[in-house]
Structure formats: C-alpha cells, structure tokens
Amino acid sequence: MNAEIIAVGSELLLGQIANTNAQFISEQLAALGVDVFFHTVCGDNEARMIDVIKNAENRADLLIFTGGLGPTKDDLTKETVARVLGRKLVTDQAAMDSIVHYFQVTGREMTENNKKQALIIDGSHVLPNRHGMAPGMIVDTKKHIYLLMPGVPSEMKPMFLDFARGWLSTHNEEHIQSRVLRFFGIGESQLETKILDLIDAQSNPTIAPLAKESEVTLRLTAKHARKDAAEAMLDQIEAKIAARVGVYLYGYDDDSLPQIVFQLMRNQKKTIAFAESLTGGMAADWLAAYPGASSVLNGGVVCYTNQVKNQVLHVPESILNTDGAVSAACAEKMASSVRILCDADLGLSFTGVAGPDKSEGKAVGTVYIGLSDQEGTQSYRFQFNGSRRKIRIQSTKTGYDLVRRHLQKLPNLNH
Amino acid sequence: MNAEIIAVGSELLLGQIANTNAQFISEQLAALGVDVFFHTVCGDNEARMIDVIKNAENRADLLIFTGGLGPTKDDLTKETVARVLGRKLVTDQAAMDSIVHYFQVTGREMTENNKKQALIIDGSHVLPNRHGMAPGMIVDTKKHIYLLMPGVPSEMKPMFLDFARGWLSTHNEEHIQSRVLRFFGIGESQLETKILDLIDAQSNPTIAPLAKESEVTLRLTAKHARKDAAEAMLDQIEAKIAARVGVYLYGYDDDSLPQIVFQLMRNQKKTIAFAESLTGGMAADWLAAYPGASSVLNGGVVCYTNQVKNQVLHVPESILNTDGAVSAACAEKMASSVRILCDADLGLSFTGVAGPDKSEGKAVGTVYIGLSDQEGTQSYRFQFNGSRRKIRIQSTKTGYDLVRRHLQKLPNLNH
Numbered sequence: 001m002n003a004e005i006i007a008v009g010s011e012l013l014l015g016q017i018a019n020t021n022a023q024f025i026s027e028q029l030a031a032l033g034v035d036v037f038f039h040t041v042c043g044d045n046e047a048r049m050i051d052v053i054k055n056a057e058n059r060a061d062l063l064i065f066t067g068g069l070g071p072t073k074d075d076l077t078k079e080t081v082a083r084v085l086g087r088k089l090v091t092d093q094a095a096m097d098s099i100v101h102y103f104q105v106t107g108r109e110m111t112e113n114n115k116k117q118a119l120i121i122d123g124s125h126v127l128p129n130r131h132g133m134a135p136g137m138i139v140d141t142k143k144h145i146y147l148l149m150p151g152v153p154s155e156m157k158p159m160f161l162d163f164a165r166g167w168l169s170t171h172n173e174e175h176i177q178s179r180v181l182r183f184f185g186i187g188e189s190q191l192e193t194k195i196l197d198l199i200d201a202q203s204n205p206t207i208a209p210l211a212k213e214s215e216v217t218l219r220l221t222a223k224h225a226r227k228d229a230a231e232a233m234l235d236q237i238e239a240k241i242a243a244r245v246g247v248y249l250y251g252y253d254d255d256s257l258p259q260i261v262f263q264l265m266r267n268q269k270k271t272i273a274f275a276e277s278l279t280g281g282m283a284a285d286w287l288a289a290y291p292g293a294s295s296v297l298n299g300g301v302v303c304y305t306n307q308v309k310n311q312v313l314h315v316p317e318s319i320l321n322t323d324g325a326v327s328a329a330c331a332e333k334m335a336s337s338v339r340i341l342c343d344a345d346l347g348l349s350f351t352g353v354a355g356p357d358k359s360e361g362k363a364v365g366t367v368y369i370g371l372s373d374q375e376g377t378q379s380y381r382f383q384f385n386g387s388r389r390k391i392r393i394q395s396t397k398t399g400y401d402l403v404r405r406h407l408q409k410l411p412n413l414n415h
Numbered sequence: 416m417n418a419e420i421i422a423v424g425s426e427l428l429l430g431q432i433a434n435t436n437a438q439f440i441s442e443q444l445a446a447l448g449v450d451v452f453f454h455t456v457c458g459d460n461e462a463r464m465i466d467v468i469k470n471a472e473n474r475a476d477l478l479i480f481t482g483g484l485g486p487t488k489d490d491l492t493k494e495t496v497a498r499v500l501g502r503k504l505v506t507d508q509a510a511m512d513s514i515v516h517y518f519q520v521t522g523r524e525m526t527e528n529n530k531k532q533a534l535i536i537d538g539s540h541v542l543p544n545r546h547g548m549a550p551g552m553i554v555d556t557k558k559h560i561y562l563l564m565p566g567v568p569s570e571m572k573p574m575f576l577d578f579a580r581g582w583l584s585t586h587n588e589e590h591i592q593s594r595v596l597r598f599f600g601i602g603e604s605q606l607e608t609k610i611l612d613l614i615d616a617q618s619n620p621t622i623a624p625l626a627k628e629s630e631v632t633l634r635l636t637a638k639h640a641r642k643d644a645a646e647a648m649l650d651q652i653e654a655k656i657a658a659r660v661g662v663y664l665y666g667y668d669d670d671s672l673p674q675i676v677f678q679l680m681r682n683q684k685k686t687i688a689f690a691e692s693l694t695g696g697m698a699a700d701w702l703a704a705y706p707g708a709s710s711v712l713n714g715g716v717v718c719y720t721n722q723v724k725n726q727v728l729h730v731p732e733s734i735l736n737t738d739g740a741v742s743a744a745c746a747e748k749m750a751s752s753v754r755i756l757c758d759a760d761l762g763l764s765f766t767g768v769a770g771p772d773k774s775e776g777k778a779v780g781t782v783y784i785g786l787s788d789q790e791g792t793q794s795y796r797f798q799f800n801g802s803r804r805k806i807r808i809q810s811t812k813t814g815y816d817l818v819r820r821h822l823q824k825l826p827n828l829n830h
Contacts, residue, residue, distance in 0.1 A: 011625050013451040014593065014634065015442030020433045022456070027430030036428040037463060041437070041454035044623075048452060048474075055470060059463075071604040072624055073614070105780065106800045111608045131802050154628060154805070210431060274696070274717065280703025281689070281696030284717040288695020291771050291803055299723035301716055302689065302699040308714035308757050312727070342723050356706050388706055 001172050002035040004060035006052055008068040008077050009151055010043045021066040021156055028160060032169055033176030033223070034062065044074040046083075053084050057144055062168075067151025069134035071113040078137070081146055082121045085139065089119040092126050095135040102133055121148075127163040131155045138167060145171065177230035181218045181238065182255055183248040184401050185413050188216045194244050198237070205237050214394040247413070250404065257400035258286040264407040265296040265346075272403070273342035274300035275313055275334035275349040277325065278367065282396045283350065298342040303334065313337040324360040326351050328368055331379040335370030346406075347372040348399050349379075355388045367395045371402050380412070416587045417450040419475035421467055423483035423492050424566055425458045436481040436571055443575060448589035448638065449477065459489040461498075468499050472559055477583075482566025484549035486528040493552070496561055497536045500554065504534040507541050510550040517548055536563075542578040546570045553582060560586070589638050592645035596633045596653065597670055598663040599816050600828050603631045609659050613652070620652050629809045662828070665819060672815035673701040679822040680711040680761075687818070688757035689715035690728055690749035690764035692740065693782065698765065698811045713757040718749065728752040739775040741766050743783055746794040750785030761821075762787040763814050764794075769803045782810045786817050795827070 005022045012019055022039045029036050037060065042052045056063050068077030082089050096118035103110035117134040120126055127136035132155040139146040147164055149156045183191060188211040192199065195218075199207045205222035220237055224230035242249060251260055265272060274284045284300040287293055301312050306325055309315040315325075315333045323329045331349050339347025352367030353359045365384040370377060380402065384394045405412055420437045427434055437454045444451050452475065457467045471478050483492030497504050511533035518525040532549045535541055542551035547570035554561040562579055564571045598606060603626040607614065610633075614622045620637035635652055639645040657664055666675055680687060689699045699715040702708055716727050721740055724730040730740075730748045738744045746764050754762025767782030768774045780799040785792060797813060799806045820827055 007454075009625075010623055011634070012438075012454065013441055014445050014636070015438045015440070015451075016595070016625075016634065018433045018435045018438040019454065023427075023430045023433040025430070026428055030429050036430075037458060037460075038467075039422075039427065039434065039454070039456035043452060045452075051474070052453075059466070070626065072607050073611075074623065102800055105778075105798060107798055108602055109605060111604045113608065114604050131805060152626060152628075158802075273723075276696070276699075278703075279700070280708070280712065281691070281699030281715060281717065282703070284691075284696030285694070285700050288693070288697070288717070288719070288769075288807070289804065293695065294719055297695065297717075297719045299717045299719045299727070300696060301727075302696065302703075302712075302714045304699075304703070304709055304712045304714045305757070308688075311758075312714070312716075312756060341727060342720070343726075354703075389704065392703070 001061045002037050003029055003062040003064055004038040004040060004056040005036060005064045005066070006056060007039070007041045007066045007151070008044060008049065009041075010074075012041045013043050021151065021153060024153070024157060025064055025066070025160065028165060031176070031178040031221075032165065032172060034168065034172060044068060044076055046076055046080050049076060049080045050084060053081065060144075062145045062147065064147045064149070066149050066156055069117070069136070069148060069150050071111075071117050071133075073113075075116075078119065078121055078148055081139070081148060085121065085141065085146070087139075088122045090122050091115075091118050092120045092135060094128070095120065095126065098128070099133050125167065127159050129155055129159055130162070131158055136164065138164070140171075176221060176223050177227060177234055178219060178221045179234045179238065180253045181220065181241065181249055182251045183216045183218070183245065184214075184250050184257060184397060186216060186245065186248040191216050191218075191245060191248070195241055198240055202237065205233050207237065207241075214390070214397050250401065257397050257404060259290065261400050261403050261407070262287060262290050262293070262296060264404065266292070268407060270345040270407070271296055271298045272346040272348060273298045273338045273344035275338035275347065275370075276300060276302050277304060277309070277334075277351040278354040279350040279392055279396050279399075280304065282392060283348065283399055286396065286400070298344040300342065301338055309334065313341070324362070326353055326360055326362050326366055326368060328379040328381065331368035331370035332372070332377045335372035335379070336377045339372045345373060346403065347377075348403060350395050350399055352382075352391070352395060354391050365391050367391070367398075369395065369399050369402060371406060373406075416476045417452050418444055418477040418479055419453040419455060419471040420451060420479045420481070421471060422454070422456045422481045422566070423459060423464065424456075427456045428458050436566065436568055439568070439572060440479055440481070440575065443580060445591055445593055445636075447580065447584055447587055448591040449583065449587055459483060459491055461491055461495050464491060464495045465499060468496065475559075477560045477562065479562045479564070481564050481571055484532070484551070484563060484565050486526075486532050486548075490531075493534065493536055493563055496554070496563065500536065500556065500561070502554075503537045505537050506530075506533050507535045507550060509543070510535065510541065513543070513550075514548050540582065542574050544570055544574055545577070546573055551579065553579070589640065590642045590645050591636060591638050592642060592649055593634060593636045594649045594653065595668045596635065596656065596664055597666040598631045598633070598660065599629075599665050599672060599812065601631060601660060601663040606631050606633070606660060606663070610656055613655055617652065620648050622652065622656070629805070629812050665816065672812050672819060674705065676815050676818050676822070677702060677705050677708070677711060679819065681707070683822060685760040685822070686711055686713045687761040687763060688713045688753045688759035690753035690762065690785075691715060691717050692719060692724070692749070692766040693769040694765040694807055694811050694814075695719065697807060698763065698814055701811065701815070713759040715757065716753050724749065728756070739777070741768055741775055741777045741781055741783060743794040743796065746783035746785035747787070747792045750787035750794070751792045754787045760788060761818065762792075763818060765810050765814055767797075767806070767810060769806050771803060780806050782806070782813075784810065784814050784817060786821060788821075
C-alpha cells in the first residue's frame, strides 16, 4: 500500500505553521509498512482541492487528509471529497450528541455552524474526536481509501493513534515490526560510533538512529511473513545493541523518562516533591500531566529568588552567600527541605544557570541536581550547553533519569 | 505571480524531519506578495520527480525546489530539472573554486563526487552558498521560473534571504501585508458568527479564522501596490473587528499570553508567585521560559496534596474539610498565601479537577483561579472541557489572561 498525505489549510501556505502533521503521520505509516511517496499542501479552495484529489488518486492507494473539518465556511475538505466521490453528507448522531454535550458542559452558546461538524461522508467509518468536536472518517471504495482527520495536532494525533492506526494495520498485509529503543545520557554520534558495524551489517532488521530532544532513539524495523518471526529478529538485534550501550537504554517506543518514573513510583508506592530553581516548575508539571499523578506527586516549591530558597526551603544564608545559589550545598538543602516540607519519600532539586547570561560568575549550563530520601541526600554537577530552553529541558530529563536509576537500583552514570 | 514549493527528500516522507523549509519560504513569499498555492514533497526518484515538475508547471509560475543538490547519487534535483527543460549541466567555475577552497580550509580530502556540486543548469543565474558547498540557481524560461536551493535549512535560509529574495522582488509587483489578531476567551465558531458578514463581504483584505490551542486567531491579508496602503487597509478592517469582539483581543502575530504578561510585569516592575494544584507547575514554567524571568517570577508552590495546601500555604483544615480543595475559598487562600510566602506583588492560584476522574464529587473541568494583590483577593470559577492536558493548558492560559486584564486595568470577562 502507498499513501499520499494531503494537508488542507491556507495557514500552511502562508507559512504560519509547519506541516508537522505530515511528519507525524509519515513516521506512523513507516512503522506500519505503508510507503509514503508524496506530501501535498493546498489551500481552502474547492477547485484546487479537486485537482489535488484527482492527482493523488492516480498515484496513491491511501489518501490521508488533515484539516478543513471545522465549523467555518472555509472548511471544505469533507464537502470536496464527498463531491469527488459522488456521495452525500449525512449527520452522524453520535458526533452531534458529542458536540451538543460539549456546549452544555462548557456553558457556551452553540451556534448553527457547529452542526456542520457532525456531517460525515455517507458510508464512511467514523473516527471519534476525543479532544475536539469534528470527527474524522474513513471511506473505503476498494479502489482507494480516504482518511480524513482534523488539522489541529492535539486532535489529529490521538485520533490517528487510537482509531486510524488499528484500522489501517488490518488493511495492510506485509508484516513490518518496528521497535524504538530510547537512550538517555549518550549523544547520537557517540551511540552511532559504538554500533556502526551493526548498522552497516544489517539490512533486515534495519537500525535507524535519530536524535530527539536531549535523547537518542534507535528504530529497529524487521520484515517477515510472520509477525512472531519479525519480533524474534528484533529481540536478537536488540540484545546485540544492549550488550554495548544497554547502560543508557531506558525505554521503548512511546516511553518517556517522566512516564517511567511515574510507573516505578506508583508500583513502589513512593511519593516525590520537587524544589525547582532554573527548571521553574517544569519537573513537577511533567509528572502532573499523568492521570493519577496525585498518588505520587505531593507537591513542590519553585524557588526562583534567594528569599524563597531561604524562607520556604530553609537554605541558610551562609550557603547562599558563600557557595551561592548554584552550588552542591544549595541543591542538597533544597532537596532535603522540600522532601520534608511536602512529606514525600523523595526530594529532587534543580539549581543552575539557564542563561542566556552567566550568574554568580558561573557559566551558562552549570547545573546542580540534588536527590534526597530518608537515608541521605546527594547532589550531582552537570555542564550542559545550548539554548535556555534546551538547558532547562536537559536538566529536567537528567533529574528524572537520576530518580529512575535510584528507583531501579542502577548505578549512576559518571558525573 | 503564484508559486509551488517542492521539497525533495526521502527523510521528509519517512517523517524524520518536518518540512520547515516550506514554512520559511511561504512566509517570505507572502511578504513579497507571491501567492503560494501548493507545497509538494517527493522522494529521491527521477520518474516521480518528473511528474511533480510537469504537474507544477501546469499550476504555478514559480517552482521552488529545496533539497537534492548534494554530492551523492540520490541527489537528483538539478539533473531532473535540466532533463525536463532539455538543458545541459555545465561546471560553474566560481562554485568549483569555492568547493576546492572549502576542502583546503577544512583540511579534508576532496572526493570525486564533490565536483558534481559545481554543476549548474546551463543558462541559470547562480546563487552562492556561503554556508555549504552546493550553489543554488534560478532558471527563467519566461514561461516559468525555477529556483533550486539546498535542503539544509542553515544553507537554504541565508541563500534565500541574501540572493533569491532580491531577485524575486524585482520580478513581482504586488505587496501583500498580513497581520494576525489573537483572541482568548471566545470559541472559533462564536467569533466567526459575530463577524460573518465582514468575512463574507471581504475579498481584499481577506479574514481567515484559525483555532489554536484554547485560542483563536484571525489572519488579515491585504494586497496593494503600495505597502503603506496595504497597512491602512489592515488598520481599517481591524478596527471594524475590534468594535465587535475587541474585548477578547489580546495580541498580534507571534504574541502569547505569558509573553505579554511577562512584558507588562517587567514594565510595571511587578513580581508574581504561583500556587498550583491541577496545573502542577505549568504556570510557573511558562514564565521561567523567558530570559530575564527572575526579574518578575519570585517562585511558587505546587500543592498537589492537602497536606501541602495546609502546611505550606496555610489553607485551614476547615476550608479543606468543608468547601474542599476545589473551591473558591481554597483558591483565594492559596493565592494570598503564596503571594506573602514568596514576597511577591501578585499571587495567582489554580485548583480544580483535571480528570479523567471526578474529585470531591466535582465534575472534571471544574476549576477555580485565585488572584491576589495587596488590595485584596478574588477568585473565579470556570467549567472547562476536554482531555486532562487541554484542561490544564486552558486553566493556565485563563490564569494568564486574568493577570493580563488586571495589569492592563481591563474588566474581567463574565464568569
């Protein structure tokens, strides 16, 4: 099966946003073994959209549309696809109920144009939208498959993952098994150097490194007629890779460091509190994102000023004046104080120089992270680099990796 | 003049990177008054590229290519364009000198395939590459213009800005001015309903609504031979829109609520502290993202448990037991306590039910936000909707909007 991804929206042609939807869907389709030969972007214009659809029908089996499902007059995607297919639009009662419910709950006024969002192409398979109003849909004419999804990424992504992916995988026959290995604490080129001979020697499974934000992933992809055989091929190559760089391997596929820490803490019935200077609430926020976070996250203190470090977290003035706020002593006191203050099993602290300017004569990227439990408190010094944003994210991820290693009773990396 | 932007590269179709080049070029072309009707992405495959070129010649005057100018065998762009045009490739001596120089300076060995990078399409205008080896080029056949640039953004962007833009602006006559109005507190369909007659009546300027995460934007676009006249057209239509929905208008173009609050606070020399339950550090983190945040952000408390609300923020047990943690009384006490605790001018608090489960018998999406200054403390009740993530983001943005209205001495919206 091969696909063309068609994004509809003038905001893309005006350069207001990048077509990240096409990237996300392409990555997902690669994992499903669907070849993507073209991406197309066109505006909210019926005649041009019809040309694009006809053109795509000549060169693709699967046409995936993002955008143009909203309530306004320039949302034309389903109307135009319906016209090309010679089908009617009909109201989907489940979608209408969900829209009416949305307005009831939010107490907002439902305007007439919202009813348009409940229209679907006759005979299509409806994909619920759990994060917005416009449903997605799949039309299978046996000659082509048309998949229509909203353009807002926070609506499209869960719709694809929860509903479209499963449908597509049952309609594609090659068994391509894919597995992503996630590494933290090692750079892309360093990782690649250590396994270069494996990468060069492999054509099935393939090994594809990719640098993500402060982490590196390896995507392993195996093809085989049988799914279990493809899985076994992945197990074998993973074992070879883990023998060399397994110390940095923290998870798989969609795992993230906060999510793994969240699960470990929940399983071990432990609680945590954060004391955050340069990360400014980011570490607590990442944990609060998970449903059920209240079982592990007691709370935290954002201590941007020395007054808060001193008054709320009891960092002595002697430390602030002598060692400074960016110091091992300060990080350790922050971690132990916040643990006690919030009555938590673990305290994790962050203090450092996020930039762009030096602070206390310490270089941008100098970061201390403190970790405290009932048995004691340690701190670790790091020297990060990059933008303010990158330094803050790298600090937060590093803190989570320290907690993960602590909970899994793994040795720390050398700092 | 209208354009199609064609990106060549399998890494785009595999979803390894997003097509940010098309976004950059589209934004630049909009400013030059060139309409972009299509973006296309295709792989490093000659037959498919020829189809794409012929297709684009039928619908665009200007064909802009990014990618496929490098030294390797799968870099095919200029070879394929030359073939479609029936032109030869010839060596450009300036480009060759520059490549030889590059290898001399870096001390690397120049391999034979690098000479391929000095080939240009016969009769083209060469665009120097100051950040890499492969030059760009423009072929003007009078029927169409073909602009070829490298795919690496750090090479393409300066080449466009320094060389291609000037060439194109002398070949195009209209000015397009664009302005984005940013709204908070009103839904997309509600906004559109209130200005539908304006949208329908306008063809120049055009008015295009777009829903962002918990906000709505309107992009106004005017065309005129003179830039100042186009700007005046935008001022005029903005005034009409503002007369109807100006109460929700908070900013322009790349503005964001936290950024506007950050600037207002810095100008007014005010400081803030956050008490965060359901937002869990998100509000503080958004402010900490800005360089210089320490001049306005004193700190905050993430109070996920009632113990932290009580012990750190002094919310009386009577409130927690009677009103509950999700209540006006709790939000107000959180806001005033954190303001005093962190010695700040303003205290902003968030408490509510992020979901997915009810809490204290209160529905998912029930949120109280408290705002405290030296003169007093108020709280506001909201009913939000959607995923846990959406509710937390909407809460944080609403809190920032309350602070903005407070600092700008605007009336609050009705809650």
